[in-house]
Amino acid sequence: MSDSADTDRTTVKTYVPTYQKSEWQSHADELGMSQAEFVRTMVQAGRKGFDSGREEPDSPGGDPGGNGLETRVLRLLRSDTLSWDELLEAVSEDVESRLDETLEELQTNNRIRYSGRHGGYTAVDGGGDGD
Template identity: 80%
Template sequence: MSDSADTSRETVKTYVPAYQKAEWQSHADDLDMSQSEFVRTMVQAGRKGFESDSAEPDSPDSDPGGNTLERQVLELLSSDTYSWDELLEAVSDDIESRLDETLEELQATNRIRYSGRHGGYTTVDGGGDGN
């Protein structure tokens, strides 16, 4: 990885119900992880589900039943040494851009719309807007 990569830590703040925080802390304790490490790991694991849209040769679609993340990590580590943050940056896709593009495509094909009344995106057929 480049020596110029920014590996400094940043704070991310979110608010969750007390019961959820307690569940997360309990699960983190069971895994012998800090709560921060647990949340980081779970977010990254959840993001993995969004990677299957790609039709690129090294995408999860080209490795059915395989472990693309494992392959990426091994490839990266075969040529250099990486910190946790450097590895995280190297294997992370730009999910915000991909989500934005997907929402634009779904709106262009009239499958979803933004509903201010309902506080966000909803399906055009009414299935997600409470009608």
């Protein structure tokens, strides 16, 4: 491929529910990203789970290779010098709150329940991903 083929851009169009677009915009704002950059980053991050043996080329902009954690770590370190433990705590907080929100949503939708008898969460819908 020529160098110009690596940097040419094209439009990708998709349709999502209004609430989802609003959630994406809010999350993009929290990360200091445009909505386009946020969606591109999330798609690239999702692709890595499906094609782990393939390396992504560096993407232009603030998120090389589409690595959201990389972007968050760089943002944290640009504002302060942090130890390993401080970095871990800063990036873990987001995971904890996302897990809490996800568990609440799954319980609201009766996809999981908390079982005191078994000491944890269990799938109500047979344990599959439901998709």
